[in-house]
Amino acid sequence: MNSICCRDLKVAYNGTDVISNLNLEVPSGTWTTVIGPNGAGKSSLMHAILGLVPSTGSVEISGYEVSDLPLSDLAKNVAFVPQEPVIPDGMKVFDYVLLGRIHNLGFFAAESSIDIDIAEDILKKLDAHHLIDRVVDTLSGGERQRIVLARALTQKSPVLILDEPTTALDISHQNEFLNLIDEFCIKENLTVLAVMHDLTSAGRYGDRVALLSKGRIEVEGAAEEVITSKIINKYFNTKVTVIKDEGGPVVVPSTNSRIRRRKNEK
Amino acid sequence: MRQDNSLKATSSYVRASWLVVGILAVIISGMAGILFGPSNVDSMSILKELIDHLPIVEMDSGLSDRHQAIIWQIRLPRVVLGFLVGAMLSAAGGTYQGVFRNPLADPYVLGVAAGAGFGATLAIVSGFGDGSGFFDPVPLAAFAGALLAVVLTYSIGAAGGRLGSVTSLVLAGVAVASFFTAIQTFVQQKNTETIRQVYFFILGQLRIAGWDVVILLLPYVVVCLLVILLIRRRLDALGVGEKEATSLGLNVKRLRVISVLVSSLGTAAVVSVSGLIGFVGIIVPHTIRLIFGFSYRVILPLSILFGGAFLVLADLASRMLLQPVEIPIGVVTAFLGAPFFVMVLRTTRASR
Numbered sequence: 266m267n268s269i270c271c272r273d274l275k276v277a278y279n280g281t282d283v284i285s286n287l288n289l290e291v292p293s294g295t296w297t298t299v300i301g302p303n304g305a306g307k308s309s310l311m312h313a314i315l316g317l318v319p320s321t322g323s324v325e326i327s328g329y330e331v332s333d334l335p336l337s338d339l340a341k342n343v344a345f346v347p348q349e350p351v352i353p354d355g356m357k358v359f360d361y362v363l364l365g366r367i368h369n370l371g372f373f374a375a376e377s378s379i380d381i382d383i384a385e386d387i388l389k390k391l392d393a394h395h396l397i398d399r400v401v402d403t404l405s406g407g408e409r410q411r412i413v414l415a416r417a418l419t420q421k422s423p424v425l426i427l428d429e430p431t432t433a434l435d436i437s438h439q440n441e442f443l444n445l446i447d448e449f450c451i452k453e454n455l456t457v458l459a460v461m462h463d464l465t466s467a468g469r470y471g472d473r474v475a476l477l478s479k480g481r482i483e484v485e486g487a488a489e490e491v492i493t494s495k496i497i498n499k500y501f502n503t504k505v506t507v508i509k510d511e512g513g514p515v516v517v518p519s520t521n522s523r524i525r526r527r528k529n530e531k
Numbered sequence: 532m533r534q535d536n537s538l539k540a541t542s543s544y545v546r547a548s549w550l551v552v553g554i555l556a557v558i559i560s561g562m563a564g565i566l567f568g569p570s571n572v573d574s575m576s577i578l579k580e581l582i583d584h585l586p587i588v589e590m591d592s593g594l595s596d597r598h599q600a601i602i603w604q605i606r607l608p609r610v611v612l613g614f615l616v617g618a619m620l621s622a623a624g625g626t627y628q629g630v631f632r633n634p635l636a637d638p639y640v641l642g643v644a645a646g647a648g649f650g651a652t653l654a655i656v657s658g659f660g661d662g663s664g665f666f667d668p669v670p671l672a673a674f675a676g677a678l679l680a681v682v683l684t685y686s687i688g689a690a691g692g693r694l695g696s697v698t699s700l701v702l703a704g705v706a707v708a709s710f711f712t713a714i715q716t717f718v719q720q721k722n723t724e725t726i727r728q729v730y731f732f733i734l735g736q737l738r739i740a741g742w743d744v745v746i747l748l749l750p751y752v753v754v755c756l757l758v759i760l761l762i763r764r765r766l767d768a769l770g771v772g773e774k775e776a777t778s779l780g781l782n783v784k785r786l787r788v789i790s791v792l793v794s795s796l797g798t799a800a801v802v803s804v805s806g807l808i809g810f811v812g813i814i815v816p817h818t819i820r821l822i823f824g825f826s827y828r829v830i831l832p833l834s835i836l837f838g839g840a841f842l843v844l845a846d847l848a849s850r851m852l853l854q855p856v857e858i859p860i861g862v863v864t865a866f867l868g869a870p871f872f873v874m875v876l877r878t879t880r881a882s883r
Contacts, residue, residue, distance in 0.1 A: 315778050340780025347778075353770025355825030360543050364768050368780025373761040376542060385540045397540050400825075420779070 266328075268293040268424050268456035269314060273322035276306070276313045276480075283309045284320070284480045291473075293423075296450065296457040298471035300464060300491075302501050306480040307460045308348065311428045314458070315345055326424055340368035343424040344417035348432060348460075350409075352402045358412055359397040362388060365419030387418045391445060407438035414446065425450065427459035431466070439463075443470050464505075468492045468513035476500055488513045543826035545833060553836030557614065560840040564610035564847050565602060569854045572598045608742045613846040614839035615745070615752045616737065616805040617815075621838025622759050623794035624812025625819075625830045629766035630790045631697055638798040638812040641704040641791070642680035645711035647802045650676020651732045652715045656722040669732070670744075670803035676711070677799030683707050685791070697773075697787075734859030735808035737846050744804050755797030759831055762790060766827040808842070808861045814868040815841060818875050841868075 269291040276284040283306045291297045301307050313320040316331045316339055324331040326342045334342070344365070353361070366380040388394040393411050396404065401412060410430065417425060427446070431439040447470055450457050461467040467474055468488035476484040476491055478500045484491050492514040494507040504519030565581070566574045572594070580592035580602060594602070620638050627636035639645075654672035684707045688700035719729050765786050768776050776783050802808070815838040816830050823829050842860075845867060849860045 312774075317774050317777055336777060336782050337780040340778065345775070345778040347775055351770070351772035351775060353767070353825070355820075356767070356770060357543055357824075357826065359540050360767060360826055361771075363542050364771065364779055367765070367768050370764075372765075375764060381540060381542070388540075394540075416779075 266293050267291060267325075268327055269458055270325040271310075271314065271322070272325075274310075274313060274324060275321045276309045276318055278309075282480055284313060286322070287480065287482055289475060289482055289485075291456055291458055293456050294454045295473065296447070296459065296471040297473045297475055298467045299458065299460045299475050299477055300462075300467045301477035305477045307477055308428055309480075310477065311345070311426050311458070311460060315339075315343060315426060337368040340420055340422065342422050343426060344420040344422045346413055346417045346425070346427045346430045348428040348430070350413045352409070354402065356401050357397075358393075358399050358401055358404070359384065359388075361401050361412060362397075362415045362419055365416040365421075368420065383421060384415075384419045387415050390449065391415050391418070406433050406435075407441065410434060410438070410442055411445070414442070418449065423454075424456045424458070427457065429460050429462050432462060439466065446470075464492055464497065464516040465513070468516075492516060543824055543828050545829050549823060549829075549833060550836075553833055553840075556840040557836055557843075560843040560847075561610050561614070564613065564843045565606045567847060567851060568601070568606055569850060570598075570601055572601060577602060604741050608745050609737055609846065610843050611745050612737055612748070612804070613843040615748055616801045616808065617811060617842025617845075618756065618835040618839035619752050619797045619801045620808060620811045620842070621815035621834040622756055622831055623798045625816035625827065625834045626759050626766065626790050626794045627812070628816060629769055629827050630787055630794075631701060632769065632772075633701070634817065635813070636701070637809075638794065639708070639807070639809075640701060641684040641795055642707035642711060643677045643795055643798045643802065644807045645708040645715065646680025647673040647677040647799065648733055648807060649711040649715040649718075650674070650679075651803075651806070652718050652729050655725050655728050655732070656718055673732070674799050674803035677795075677802060680707050680711055681791075681795040681799070700791075731859055732806040733861075735806035735861035735864075736849075736857065736859055737805055748800055748804060751800035752797055755793040755800075756835060758789065758793045759797075760835075762786065763827045763831040766790065766831075806859075806861070808864055810861075810865045810868045811838060811842060811845075814864075814872045818872060821875050 267290045269289065271287055271289040274284055274287040275282060287310065299307055299310065309318065312318045314324050314326070314331065316324075316334075316336075326339070329338070329342060331339060362384045363376055363380065366376055366384065369380060370376065385394065388397065391411055391414065393408070393415055396408060396412065401409065404412065410433070414430070431442055434442060443466060446457070449455070457471075459471065461470070471488065473486060474488050474491040475482050476496065483500060484496055489509075492507060494505055497503070497505050497507065497516065506517045506519060508515040508517060566577055576592045576594050576598070579590050580594050580599065582588055583590040583592055623638040624636070627638060627640055628634055630636075631640065650672035651669050653676075654669045684700065684704045687707065688703035719726060765781060768779060768781050769783065769786065771779070773783050816834045819830050819833045819837060823833055842864070845863045846860055848867065849858045849863045852858055
């Protein structure tokens with residue numbers, strides 16, 4: 266069964282198509298990574314799947330048509346970790362994480378002890394429970410991203426959408442963060458659709474990789490099939506070397522003039 | 532593992548002790564408002580009179596009928612009116628700051644003040660507002676003007692949605708406010724004989740009107756405050772921006788419409804009787820934010836208590852400082868409020 270299914274999806278801004286006739290399926294319990302050059306429409310695709318921008322065609326999440334679902338039901342089915350989360354001034358970590366339960370509350374209601382327990386449980390699983398009384402905007406980049414993830418997971422939805430979640434992190438925090446998500450999603454059998462900038466990480470996390478270019482999925486398959494020097498060079502319009510490694514393909518930028526000069530000097 | 536499970540996880544909430552302090556502030560300011568006033572009534576006798584009105588207790592205050600009337604028909608309704616106005620303006624200010632995610636948003640941001648000023652000025656210059664008639668049309672005209680301004684702002688702002696609805700709404704408010712202020716000033720200048728009355732409305736004044744006004748105002752304020760209290764948790768969610776809040780399952784548009792509607796309606800109702808009292812809607816919620824925390828779960832309930840108490844005291848000062856002349860209460864709120872706010876801002880920033 267597919268957790269995410271897009272058919273003939275189309276997103277247009279001011280009459281220009283940014284996503285056109287896109288088809289994509291993400292089977293339940295798997296991780297698909299979307300790669301693609303800047304401006305390919307990656308964020309628009311994520312936003313369309315989340316129902317945040319108007320689109321035509323069809324998007325189904327866990328079998329429900331997204332445009333038919335009330336927002337609160339949609340949030341029960343899919344959670345979102347944005348590229349650059351907006352952090353409110355002075356908000357306490359626990360208040361922030363509890364926002365993930367808002368879809369479960371009546372319009373005028375307060376959180377129940379069940380909601381509190383869910384949020385606490387997620388924070389413990391992410392090893393972030395000690396942060397609850399801190400203020401979000403005073404956290405370090407790594408801690409902050411963990412809290413944003415905690416908020417998304419507190420929604421308890423079976424599908425998770427990540428939009429370049431590690432852009433602001435250094436390599437150790439990138440590793441830590443992606444491993445954390447990976448372990449959690451395998452354990453809880455979550456479905457993941459993630460946009461990733463770093464092609465080597467993209468190949469390592471994710472059962473499948475989809476390459477998006479000019480609003481279409483051009484190539485889709487296992488990491489070794491998609492991340493090849495031929496395909497990357499063609500769609501990213503650059504020169505890279507792809508080295509095979511047992512964890513997945515490693516993408517290295519091409520030889521530049523400085524390296525060539527060093528070689529010649531030898 | 533840095534697991535510290537000794538921390539008890541709770542969302543931000545209004546601590547019982549804060550609530551007690553708030554209620555004490557209301558009681559103390561209310562007592563002060565009843566005990567002091569331009570006509571010299573013996574404070575001890577007033578206390579006895581108040582105790583006498585408690586159930587069971589019997590006590591002779593020895594107050595004359597005239598003095599009793601001053602207490603029950605003039606001072607007490609004025610205290611209650613002050614509380615309602617202060618509570619409403621503060622809560623509306625806090626709500627607007629949350630909805631627009633802008634610390635400078637106040638209850639007048641959508642043109643409520645300018646609309647009310649325009650309506651009141653029209654009523655005053657046309658001679659209906661001289662108090663000679665059976666009832667006073669100035670509040671009614673002010674209320675109508677305020678609502679007209681909000682409706683205009685909202686329809687203009689919603690139509691020009693390209694800038695993002697929040698920004699266009701605020702800009703529409705600026706345009707509507709300048710327009711109404713311009714006409715209001717024009718009308719005011721053409722009718723110099725009533726300029727003093729207009730002036731008092733613009734700077735705010737709690738009119739001595741007995742219980743009628745209070746009873747008229749009460750349902751608006753109670754309903755609006757109740758709705759504001761009920762949506763306060765959701766206002767916190769708006770802090771993460773429209774896109775993220777929507778992805779969390781929040782109907783942002785509906786929340787925004789409800790918040791703007793109740794805040795504007797409540798504000799329109801109170802300014803129609805109090806005139807345009809400035810600063811309260813900015814200073815009170817921000818002071819509470821700085822002292823008690825940034826969550827609207829805390830800011831809004833405490834704004835109601837402390838905002839109400841603050842305005843009762845400001846009104847007392849406006850009656851007492853230059854008696855028998857009353858200073859416009861807007862002058863007092865700015866004069867007392869601004870330095871206090873600066874003090875709070877400095878001390879909390881230093882300790883953070």
